[in-house]
Amino acid sequence: MxxxxxxxxxxxxxxxxxxxxxxxxxxxxxxxxxxxxxxxxxxxxxxxxxAPASWVSDDSYILSPGSANNTAQAIIVDGTDTYPPEGEIAYTTVSIKRETTIWQWWKAKRDKTKQLISPSVIDGNRTVSETRKVTQFQMDQSQSTAALVALNFLGYEIVPEVDGAFVIRLVEGSPAQKSLQLGDLIVDVNGEKVQNSEDLGNLIQQKEPGDAVEITFLRSPSAFGGSGADENASSHTETIILAEHPEKQGVGFLGVVIETPVRADVPFEITIDVGNVRGPSAGLAFSLSILDVITDGELTGGLRIATTGTIDRYGYVGPVGGVPQKTEAAIQSGIDLFLVPPDEYVAALEIAKERMDIRCVQTFTDAILILSEYGGNGIDIAEQAGESNLEFSERPIDEDDGIFTCAEAELLKNG
CATH class of the missing domain: 1.20.5 (Single alpha-helices involved in coiled-coils or other helix-helix interfaces)
Incomplete structure (x- = not known):
């Protein structure tokens, strides 16, 4: 089958x-x-x-254009005549945004008037609160120094009181971090008096890595009040073993960033109220505005000008940060002329793009002479004070001297 x-x-x-x-x-x-x-x-x-920008980049802070504020309106003088100017000398500011998102970071990356920057550049190893205290100290110091410079230009011959080196930053992992604090005022190294920051630098750099140094300093609960130490300060001495300088082989390294507190005994009271603006970069604007307010006539020739730059007790103008943002802030405020230090000259020109005059200054006197070119009466003020021969500061071209001048900035601009 x-x-x-x-x-x-x-x-x-x-x-x-x-x-x-x-x-x-x-x-x-x-x-x-x-x-x-x-x-x-x-x-x-x-x-x-x-999401926070810190997820994608360490440069998570955003610097943006701030404002250009009339300095004369913030100056209060008691004890001498004042002459409110018709022109304007503005101090410029930068807005710092710390809490940023990836979206804000991406937009800022494509905006030439904004800058992405690492929190470590702004705050170092300090807390935000400590940074604000330090920058407030720097603001107070810039006001005191500005009064000194303006009045000495008028012939007052005020000798500033300087004493010690004020700690404004401690380098992460450095020998100083183990013994010193922000706000300590270093006054002595191995029995040798420290009167300013240069003294401290020289004394430390004479030593070698591994050397022990005795550091005497004053510590005060209110150290950031303006002078670095007060009647509540107590004296301390610590023995610190120096490390090797990160950039100089065989040279001792303490690991502090310091400033020299300056106190000027001026013959009348000058107060500058700029609200919550902090930092040292308005020093040039303060010194020019004080001079403009306490003298008759127009230091700016009636123009609206702005400046940025620190000022030291000798009248030298120092570099600052955030100049692209400050330049844009000045332009948006309708400023006619912007005075900047050599280090920031090219950056300011690139942002301005001929929308505003940019001039380079190295000293307070440079600023006076440039303003005179625009119709200001600074030369007349100097002659009335007995100074009849104002000259621009020397502007050597020397790449090895460590000083960047306006002449070198002009060369860089012309490229």
């Missing part, structure tokens, strides 16, 4: 049901895919919009 494997005829009803099921499964898998893509896009957008 022949046998055959049974062959079943297909059941049309069952086939249709199975096919229907297969189609439904196939359709469902494709309907989930767009939903998944949509959810991923939403998640990415939420991350970009709300």
């Amino acid at each position: 022949d046998t055959q494997d049974p062959i079943e005829e297909p059941n049309s009803d069952i086939d249709r049901e199975v096919s229907s099921v297969k189609v439904r499964k196939f359709g469902t898998s494709y309907s989930i895919l767009p939903l998944g893509i949509f959810l991923l896009v939403i998640a990415a957008v939420l991350v970009i919009r709300f």
Whole structure:
């Protein structure tokens, strides 16, 4: 008997049901895919919009244009005549945004008037509160120094009181970090008096790595009040073993950033109220404005000018940060002329693009002479004070002297 494997005829009803099921499964898998893509896009957008910029870059702080504020309006003088000027000398500011998102970071990266910067550059290893205290100290010092410079230009011959080296930053992991604090006023090293920051630098750099030095300093609960120490200060002496300087082989390294407190005994009271603006970069604006307010006539020739730059007790103008942002702030405020230090001259020109005059200054006298070119009466003021021969500061071109001059800045501009 022949046998055959049974062959079943297909059941049309069952086939249709199975096919229907297969189609439904196939359709469902494709309907989930767009939903998944949509959810991923939403998640990415939420991350970009709300996640902190520190997730993608260490440069998570954003510097933006601040404002250009009339300095004369902030100056209060008691004890001598004042002459409110018609022109304006503005100090410029930068806005610092610390809490930033990836979206804000991305937009700032494409904006030439904004700058991305690492928190370590602004705060170092300090807390935000400590940074604000230090920059307030620097603001107070710039005001005191500005009064000194302006009045000495008028012939008062005020000799500033300087005493010690004020600690404004401790280098992470340095020998100083183990023994010193922000706000300590260093007054002695190995029995030798420290009167200013230069003294401390010279005494430390004479030593070698591994040398022990005795550091005497004053510590006060209110050290950031303006002078570095007060009647509540107590004296301390610590023995510190120096490390090797990170850039100079065989040279001792303490690991502090310091400033010299300056106190000027001026013959009348000068107060500058700039609210919550902090830092030293308005020094040049303060000194020029004090001179403008206490003398008759127009130091600016009636123009609206702005400046940025620190000022020291000798009238030298020092570099500052945030100049692209300050330049844009000045332009937006309708400033006619912007005075900047050599280090920031080219950056200011690149932002200004001929929308505003930019001039380079190295000293207070440079600023007076440039303003005279625009119609200011600074030369007349100097002659009345007995100084009849104002000259621009020397501007040597020497790449090895460590000093960047306006002449070198002009060379860099012309490239």
